[in-house]
Amino acid sequence: MDKKAIQTVRMMRYFIDATVQIIEEEGIENVTIRKVSDLAGYNSATIYNYFHELSHLIFYSSLKMLKKYTSALPAYMEKGSNPLERFLLMWECFCxxxxxxxxxxxxxxxxxxxxxxxxxxxxxxDQFPDDLDDLPADLKPMFLEFDMTTRERIAMEECVQAGYIKEENAEHVQEMIKLIWQGMLTLVLNRRYDYSGEKATEITMKYIKEILENANSFSFDFALDQRNS
Structure with a gap:
């Protein structure tokens, strides 16, 4: 990495770290360019040399905060003794x-x-590869995929190969699981239900386990729409 690239990464890190601090102390909805620039010690215009808009800076900062999950996941999955158990543990940790x-x-x-x-x-x-250093090599491809359907299919592949999920049902099963998680996330996010994180995880995992226990019993007579997740 040349000097200019090193300087770019250093500056991006200043602004990302400042944004993370604001998110943790005030909430993501209270992040502003002015607050970030003041905390990082630069003027607001400098931020736009590295990020096109505030939403991009928040996105990067959220990815940095994802490291808590990626660091915890390998040890969490080690408790599983077969592909199905590891897949369930991966989802439990994610939830x-x-x-x-x-x-x-x-x-x-x-x-x-x-x-x-x-x-x-x-x-x-590309700029911060060390954020994935805690992940074993077999999990990194999943985290380098943005599309959630693709991520889940990579995670599910062992279960398909081991016969826990029929190949023809895999896409539908992963879609059902994704929709359940997204639905619960929306309810928790909007405070429609007064669930703690633990309670939301418990409920979501009950549904995911039920789906997987019956994965080979489903008979889907329709194709999923091809769209971005």
Whole structure:
């Protein structure tokens, strides 16, 4: 990495760290360019040399906060003795962290960041590859995918190969699981239900387990729409 690239990464980190601090202390909805620039010690115009708009800075900062989950996941999955158990543990860990910080996971997987979300994620991990250092090699491809359907299919592949989920049902099963998680995340985010992160995880995992236990019994006579997740 040349000196200019090193300087770019250093400056981006200043602004990302300042944004993370504001999110943790005041909430993601209270992040402003002025607050970030004041905390980082630069004028507001400087931020736009590194981020096209505020939503991009928030997206990057949310990815940085995702590291708590990526660091915890390997040890969490080690408790599983077969592909199905590991897949369930992966989802349980994801639910725990996402329902504890719903605004962060909504910013990454559901919010509108002005297009190019995949490109933003690719750029972030190109600039800050150490954020994935705690992940074993077999999990990194999943985290480098922005599309949630693709991420889940990578995670589910072992279960398909081991016969826990029929190949022809895999796409539908992963869609059902994704929709259940997104629905619960929205309810927690909007405080429609007074669930703690633990309670939301418990309920969501009951449905996911039920789906997986019956994964080979389903008979789907329709194709899923081809769309971005």
């Amino acid at each position: 725990q962290y996402s329902f504890a910080e719903p605004h962060i996971y909504h910013a990454i997987f559901s919010s509108n960041v002005g297009g190019g979300s995949k490109e933003l994620m690719d750029e972030y991990y």
